[in-house]
Amino acid sequence: MTVRIGVITFPGSLDDVDAQRAVRVAGAEAVPLWHGSHDLGGVDALILPGGFSYGDYLRAGAIAALAPIMSEVKDAAAKGMPVLGICNGFQMLVEAHLLPGGLIRNAHQQFIRRDQRLRVENASTAWTSEFEQGQEIVIPLKNADGGYICSAETLEQIEGDGLVAFRYVGVNPNGSIDDIAGLTNERGNVVGLMPHPEHAVEEGFGPNTPAAMRSGVDGLGFFTSAVSAVVAAAA
Numbered sequence: 001m002t003v004r005i006g007v008i009t010f011p012g013s014l015d016d017v018d019a020q021r022a023v024r025v026a027g028a029e030a031v032p033l034w035h036g037s038h039d040l041g042g043v044d045a046l047i048l049p050g051g052f053s054y055g056d057y058l059r060a061g062a063i064a065a066l067a068p069i070m071s072e073v074k075d076a077a078a079k080g081m082p083v084l085g086i087c088n089g090f091q092m093l094v095e096a097h098l099l100p101g102g103l104i105r106n107a108h109q110q111f112i113r114r115d116q117r118l119r120v121e122n123a124s125t126a127w128t129s130e131f132e133q134g135q136e137i138v139i140p141l142k143n144a145d146g147g148y149i150c151s152a153e154t155l156e157q158i159e160g161d162g163l164v165a166f167r168y169v170g171v172n173p174n175g176s177i178d179d180i181a182g183l184t185n186e187r188g189n190v191v192g193l194m195p196h197p198e199h200a201v202e203e204g205f206g207p208n209t210p211a212a213m214r215s216g217v218d219g220l221g222f223f224t225s226a227v228s229a230v231v232a233a234a235a
Contacts, residue, residue: 003028006043014051022198026223035067045082048089060145061091082126090192101150107175115207116141125188126229130221137218139195148176197222
């Protein structure tokens with residue numbers, strides 16, 4: 001079967017085309033979707049890409065979370081469709097209450113860009129099944145509002161229920177509580193993270209590795225995991 005993954009473009013999206021390319025590299029069909037539409041185009045999975053939707057006015061992701069298409073995103077997520085929010089997309093997911101907590105300005109008040117080491121804390125989601133539990137990967141990171149926060153009660157819940165999908169390793173780049181870099185919902189179909197896996201899917205364009213410069217492709221597993229999840233659900 002041909003797996004069709006929609007990538008939603010919002011005003012100010014920067015990485016939607018990169019996400020579409022990552023989908024194609026993973027062997028699926030990328031379907032461009034528009035924030036002002038209520039039509040998901042019959043896709044099998046969804047990606048909310050990185051960028052600065054609506055200029056990050058009010059709060060990063062807050063206005064985009066109210067976009068017309070987000071009502072369909074919420075319905076699809078509730079029915080089990082795989083949904084991935086990358087950076088600004090992660091901010092949208094928490095603002096839309098599809099994931100708990102919130103994201104605020106980096107602790108050092110500066111935009112940060114680096115190749116970031118992560119540990120996979122939950123390898124049983126629709127977007128992480130091709131990784132091993134505890135596996136360390138390197139994914140590019142670029143954000144100004146990446147500090148994850150939540151209440152003590154919420155933190156106890158997400159840690160106790162295994163909802164932390166990724167954790168920063170080596171350095172906490174933005175002051176996130178418990179080094180949290182990404183989350184999943186209880187069902188495992190909705191995942192959000194601040195780093196950008198779509199920028200680490202092709203040799204020559206990813207992070208440096210001991211093998212060669214720009215050879216890191218650790219991000220590809222996100223997209224192939226989603227393809228596998230859709231195929232398995234259809235079997």
